[in-house]
Amino acid sequence: MDVIRYTTILKASGAEYKKIVFWNRFLRNKLEPIISIIPALTSIVFLFLGFYNPFFIIAYIIFCVYPFFIYTQFRSAVNYHLKHRDQSETAPCEITFMENGILAEINEYDLRYLYHWNDFTTIYDKYGYYMMFKKGEMLVMLRKADIPAELQKPVKQFMSNNVNQNECVLPF
Structure with a gap:
């Protein structure tokens, strides 16, 4: 032939597009979840080990919120793209x-x-x-x-x- x-x-459009771009960013690219989750996990371990200090507490909070920030920022960008796509x-x-x-x-x-x-x-x-x-x-x-x-x-x-x-x- x-x-x-x-x-x-x-x-793709709608939910199919979202599923594909999230797979592309977070599952196909293994580095993205690692660099967003490791600091959060490290912060939780240090909290359990008792490393308390006002500076460290602020850093722990930032590191723990970072994965959620990355996810919501990316979700917002995908929704914006779908709304304004060619x-x-x-x-x-x-x-x-x-x-x-x-x-x-x-x-x-x-x-x-x-x-x-x-x-x-x-x-x-x-x-x-x-x-x-x-x-x-x-x-x-x-x-x-x-x-x-x-x-x-x-x-x-x-x-x-x-x-x-x-x-x-x-x-x-």
């Missing part, structure tokens, strides 16, 4: 799998994006999407529910055959 075509939207991200999009890459055409806004296969460094199959990354940046997400049933296996095979498997991790 030389070309695979189907219609979808370019990016309308083309949720418009119908024609996806074409070709030998040189994935072409996304949003005819309603006269937009075309070509994602070359050698741009991808990781492709995840999570939460009902194929999420394609170049290092830490998500280039494209393809909703699996929009792929016709008869094209599910050919799409997966097409990705496996065309990405540079020496540079792209396919954990599916």
